[in-house]
Amino acid sequence: MAALHDxxxxxxGNLLERGRDRQLRLAVTGLSQAGKTAFLTSLVxxxxxxxxxxxxxLLPAARDGRLLGARRLNQxxxxxxxxxxxxxxxxxxxxxPRWPDPTRGISELRLELRYRPARSGWxxxxxxxxxxxxxxxxxxxxxxxxxxxxxxxxxxxTRPFDQGEQRREVFAEWLAAAEALDPAAEADExxxxxxxxxxxxxxxxxxxxxxxxxxxxxFLLPGELEGAPVLQFFPxxxxxKPREELEALPDSSVYATLATRFRYYQKQVxxxxxxxxxxxxxxxxxxxxxLGALNAGPERFEDLSRALGELMQSFSYxxxxxxxxxxxxxxxRLAIAxxxxxxxxxxxxxxxxxxxxxxxxxxxxDLRFADVPVKALSLAAIRTTWPREVNQGKTRLPALxxxxxxxxxxxxxxxxxxxxxxxxxxxxxxxFDFPRFRPMPEVSGALPHIRMDAAIDWLIGDKLT
Amino acid sequence: MAALHDxxxxxxGNLLERGRDRQLRLAVTGLSQAGKTAFLTSLVxxxxxxxxxxxxxLLPAARDGRLLGARRLNQxxxxxxxxxxxxxxxxxxxxxPRWPDPTRGISELRLELRYRPARSGWxxxxxxxxxxxxxxxxxxxxxxxxxxxxxxxxxxxTRPFDQGEQRREVFAEWLAAAEALDPAAEADExxxxxxxxxxxxxxxxxxxxxxxxxxxxxFLLPGELEGAPVLQFFPxxxxxKPREELEALPDSSVYATLATRFRYYQKQVxxxxxxxxxxxxxxxxxxxxxLGALNAGPERFEDLSRALGELMQSFSYxxxxxxxxxxxxxxxRLAIAxxxxxxxxxxxxxxxxxxxxxxxxxxxxDLRFADVPVKALSLAAIRTTWPREVNQGKTRLPALxxxxxxxxxxxxxxxxxxxxxxxxxxxxxxxFDFPRFRPMPEVSGALPHIRMDAAIDWLIGDKLT
Numbered sequence: 001m002a003a004l005h006d007x008x009x010x011x012x013g014n015l016l017e018r019g020r021d022r023q024l025r026l027a028v029t030g031l032s033q034a035g036k037t038a039f040l041t042s043l044v045x046x047x048x049x050x051x052x053x054x055x056x057x058l059l060p061a062a063r064d065g066r067l068l069g070a071r072r073l074n075q076x077x078x079x080x081x082x083x084x085x086x087x088x089x090x091x092x093x094x095x096x097p098r099w100p101d102p103t104r105g106i107s108e109l110r111l112e113l114r115y116r117p118a119r120s121g122w123x124x125x126x127x128x129x130x131x132x133x134x135x136x137x138x139x140x141x142x143x144x145x146x147x148x149x150x151x152x153x154x155x156x157x158t159r160p161f162d163q164g165e166q167r168r169e170v171f172a173e174w175l176a177a178a179e180a181l182d183p184a185a186e187a188d189e190x191x192x193x194x195x196x197x198x199x200x201x202x203x204x205x206x207x208x209x210x211x212x213x214x215x216x217x218x219f220l221l222p223g224e225l226e227g228a229p230v231l232q233f234f235p236x237x238x239x240x241k242p243r244e245e246l247e248a249l250p251d252s253s254v255y256a257t258l259a260t261r262f263r264y265y266q267k268q269v270x271x272x273x274x275x276x277x278x279x280x281x282x283x284x285x286x287x288x289x290x291l292g293a294l295n296a297g298p299e300r301f302e303d304l305s306r307a308l309g310e311l312m313q314s315f316s317y318x319x320x321x322x323x324x325x326x327x328x329x330x331x332x333r334l335a336i337a338x339x340x341x342x343x344x345x346x347x348x349x350x351x352x353x354x355x356x357x358x359x360x361x362x363x364x365x366d367l368r369f370a371d372v373p374v375k376a377l378s379l380a381a382i383r384t385t386w387p388r389e390v391n392q393g394k395t396r397l398p399a400l401x402x403x404x405x406x407x408x409x410x411x412x413x414x415x416x417x418x419x420x421x422x423x424x425x426x427x428x429x430x431x432f433d434f435p436r437f438r439p440m441p442e443v444s445g446a447l448p449h450i451r452m453d454a455a456i457d458w459l460i461g462d463k464l465t
Numbered sequence: 466m467a468a469l470h471d472x473x474x475x476x477x478g479n480l481l482e483r484g485r486d487r488q489l490r491l492a493v494t495g496l497s498q499a500g501k502t503a504f505l506t507s508l509v510x511x512x513x514x515x516x517x518x519x520x521x522x523l524l525p526a527a528r529d530g531r532l533l534g535a536r537r538l539n540q541x542x543x544x545x546x547x548x549x550x551x552x553x554x555x556x557x558x559x560x561x562p563r564w565p566d567p568t569r570g571i572s573e574l575r576l577e578l579r580y581r582p583a584r585s586g587w588x589x590x591x592x593x594x595x596x597x598x599x600x601x602x603x604x605x606x607x608x609x610x611x612x613x614x615x616x617x618x619x620x621x622x623t624r625p626f627d628q629g630e631q632r633r634e635v636f637a638e639w640l641a642a643a644e645a646l647d648p649a650a651e652a653d654e655x656x657x658x659x660x661x662x663x664x665x666x667x668x669x670x671x672x673x674x675x676x677x678x679x680x681x682x683x684f685l686l687p688g689e690l691e692g693a694p695v696l697q698f699f700p701x702x703x704x705x706k707p708r709e710e711l712e713a714l715p716d717s718s719v720y721a722t723l724a725t726r727f728r729y730y731q732k733q734v735x736x737x738x739x740x741x742x743x744x745x746x747x748x749x750x751x752x753x754x755x756l757g758a759l760n761a762g763p764e765r766f767e768d769l770s771r772a773l774g775e776l777m778q779s780f781s782y783x784x785x786x787x788x789x790x791x792x793x794x795x796x797x798r799l800a801i802a803x804x805x806x807x808x809x810x811x812x813x814x815x816x817x818x819x820x821x822x823x824x825x826x827x828x829x830x831d832l833r834f835a836d837v838p839v840k841a842l843s844l845a846a847i848r849t850t851w852p853r854e855v856n857q858g859k860t861r862l863p864a865l866x867x868x869x870x871x872x873x874x875x876x877x878x879x880x881x882x883x884x885x886x887x888x889x890x891x892x893x894x895x896x897f898d899f900p901r902f903r904p905m906p907e908v909s910g911a912l913p914h915i916r917m918d919a920a921i922d923w924l925i926g927d928k929l930t
Binding site (some may be wrong): 079 | 549690
């Protein structure tokens with residue numbers, strides 16, 4: 001822990017800045033492959049080039065020439081890794097351009113924006129500044145929030161390994177071994193470690209297959225807890241005895257040992273993230289790879305839908321919510337974005353937003369009920385394709401030109417995005433298929449994008465007026 | 466932090482156990498390559514086989530048949546990685562046998578020893594038990610202790626990059642860049658990050674070359690702090706201005722930024738290890754690769770000597786010591802062992818201990834003054850050679866038979882160990898050279914060793930009477 005003195009000093013400074021509306025903590029998250037690193041890289045890039053090269057017509061402060069620029073400042077949190085903006089830009093400027101390495105865990109970057117306020121009057125002309133703290137963190141960490149509302153017994157009942165056929169396959173080997181384990185037996189640390197590793201292996205394989213709902217999230221990025229008992233638990237798949245009987249088992253039993261580790265995970269791993277980071281974010285954007293899930297088929301699409309439902313619980317902190325009971329979060333604005341919009345033709349972008357809205361229907365209801373302003377949009381943080389038209393007989397069809405990861409220039413029509421949650425007929429047609437594109441070589445200083453300006457406007461535009 | 470309730474409950478249980486002399490926390494440390502993993506693996510192995518296969522004649526409880534065995538229990542600290550005993554044994558039992566992977570950071574393993582007390586009387590025959598918590602942690606962490614006694618200005622004056630020719634070479638590139646940096650200039654985060662990376666690179670190369678005195682120690686194993694500003698500082702090599710002037714520089718200056726990070730490192734990285742782990746160890750053993758340093762030449766031998774002097778400060782906590790000011794450590798017994806004794810012929814083992822004693826002369830004085838019982842010995846945790854004799858003319862010379870890492874069976878005479886600190890004449894003769902051996906294939910259940918029993922007796926023997 002920082003010395004109290006330092007912490008107080010920093011907090012006070014932060015409070016003063018925020019009191020004058022001159023500081024904003026903005027967090028970017030998303031499930032794996034959603035494009036967090038690309039988004040944050042592009043965000044920094046657009047703001048740094050806002051005065052000159054960047055095309056930000058949907059951001060009034062930039063369009064009107066009032067956004068004067070952005071410079072990097074030293075970040076306030078010395079224990080949080082810096083967001084690797086320079087290495088990311090280097091990758092994008094390589095020949096051929098490469099996607100930046102994904103970040104792991106949380107990272108941070110501080111910008112100072114200079115702008116001229118829109119209001120005329122005696123202050124007109126004087127430049128103001130906004131300190132923007134940017135964070136990125138894995139959305140998987142939010143999937144652990146529901147764990148805080150359960151005890152070990154309840155978690156076992158949710159059977160997280162048992163949703164869908166592909167997922168069951170991935171966990172089959174672990175399941176057979178775990179079923180043979182007697183909850184009342186004396187816990188053997190080596191056996192539990194082995195089974196926990198098999199469970200973690202199942203999570204890793206599920207992730208490779210494109211599944212999103214993966215609990216406990218830290219099993220995928222253990223960091224310094226690698227090999228520690230806190231990450232060596234798993235659900236017991238067949239609890240035939242009543243809860244009271246299980247909870248009366250001695251401390252050294254399998255059940256009690258796993259339950260203790262589950263509690264430790266709640267308190268030492270899940271809660272600290274919310275306490276030390278989440279509750280301090282003012283605004284957040286959640287990135288969703290809707291198109292990737294459409295590509296991957298019905299089981300993974302449903303999985304994404306469930307995962308988003310759980311993830312969004314972190315944001316719908318109504319009066320009776322779990323988070324509200326832990327502490328008071330203060331997010332006052334939220335964006336949810338379907339990324340990689342450049343992977344479908346422009347005529348499909350509306351459908352993409354509609355689909356995202358359907359996918360998030362229930363969580364959005366809760367958010368609106370909790371009076372958290374939220375906006376859904378589609379974007380491409382770093383644009384990789386250009387729209388074209390091709391003649392087919394007498395009709396002209398929209399298409400995309402881009403370069404695949406393997407370096408092949410292609411002209412494709414990736415398919416229609418359904419405007420509502422896809423039904424069996426959609427999956428039977430299998431009408432949707434897009435290749436992965438690589439970034440385009442740099443032409444101007446600013447990265448090409450689709451609707452990054454709309455996202456920026458929603459997230460910080462009101463602070464630049 | 467664990468909930469207070471859990472912590473108190475655990476601490477109370479621990480206290481009760483220790484009150485009855487039935488619990489002991491024993492830590493193993495040593496600078497890189499000293500053989501921590503081999504030692505801890507062998508220690509667990511010997512205790513587990515104490516009743517049967519292990520040869521432990523120097524441990525009275527084992528020799529007299531009173532040590533009945535050891536079993537593994539669940540470790541109490543859920544957030545500390547388990548010591549990977551099984552993978553280590555697997556490596557040693559491979560065909561051909563391999564050395565186990567080195568551990569990183571701290572790890573832990575709990576054993577329960579069962580023994581019959583030596584005292585006769587009405588309790589005779591009843592078995593007692595001792596709970597033994599074993600830890601291993603990098604000795605490099607202890608090299609950071611002296612940092613707690615310095616401020617940033619003082620640390621810069623120590624010029625840790627400037628000791629010896631080879632070391633200067635390693636840091637030359639960094640030094641040139643750092644010298645060009647104006648302490649009063651506005652800090653540029655990217656420039657500081659780059660220079661810090663160059664400094665860390667210097668530390669890594671020095672480590673590869675066999676240097677031991679490497680500060681700050683966490684730069685070598687950053688873990689989750691990789692890329693965080695707390696690990697992005699370095700000494701400023703030429704502070705020509707007086708201290709007062711430097712300390713009056715604004716917060717955003719290079720000097721103030723680096724000094725802030727240095728303080729954060731002291732408080733958030735160095736102190737927590739002492740507070741959360743070190744002060745809770747009852748006994749420790751420090752492993753030293755004296756032979757490796759003899760092999761590597763005078764500059765690295767002197768470096769080892771300096772590093773040991775700094776490392777031992779953690780143990781000599783007299784009334785006015787730095788640690789005593791932070792909290793009360795409670796180590797009541799210390800062992801210092803020259804490892805890899807099987808790499809020299811048995812007639813040299815006495816010299817090895819004498820040399821170790823000379824190397825540690827000053828620290829040992831402090832320890833004796835502070836009334837910390839300490840024993841120096843030589844050992845091989847996992848024996849890799851057998852002594853042989855070879856005829857040379859009419860004399861019989863001692864030699865060693867072993868298998869090199871490359872798999873070649875060799876018969877070697879590695880040279881004489883000097884009984885005192887080696888002088889220029891010794892280094893000129895370059896009389897010392899040993900190959901690295903690989904472990905022997907298993908014959909019985911217990912690992913072959915040299916004087917592990919003497920080490921075990923000193924570290925826990927008195928608890929088994």
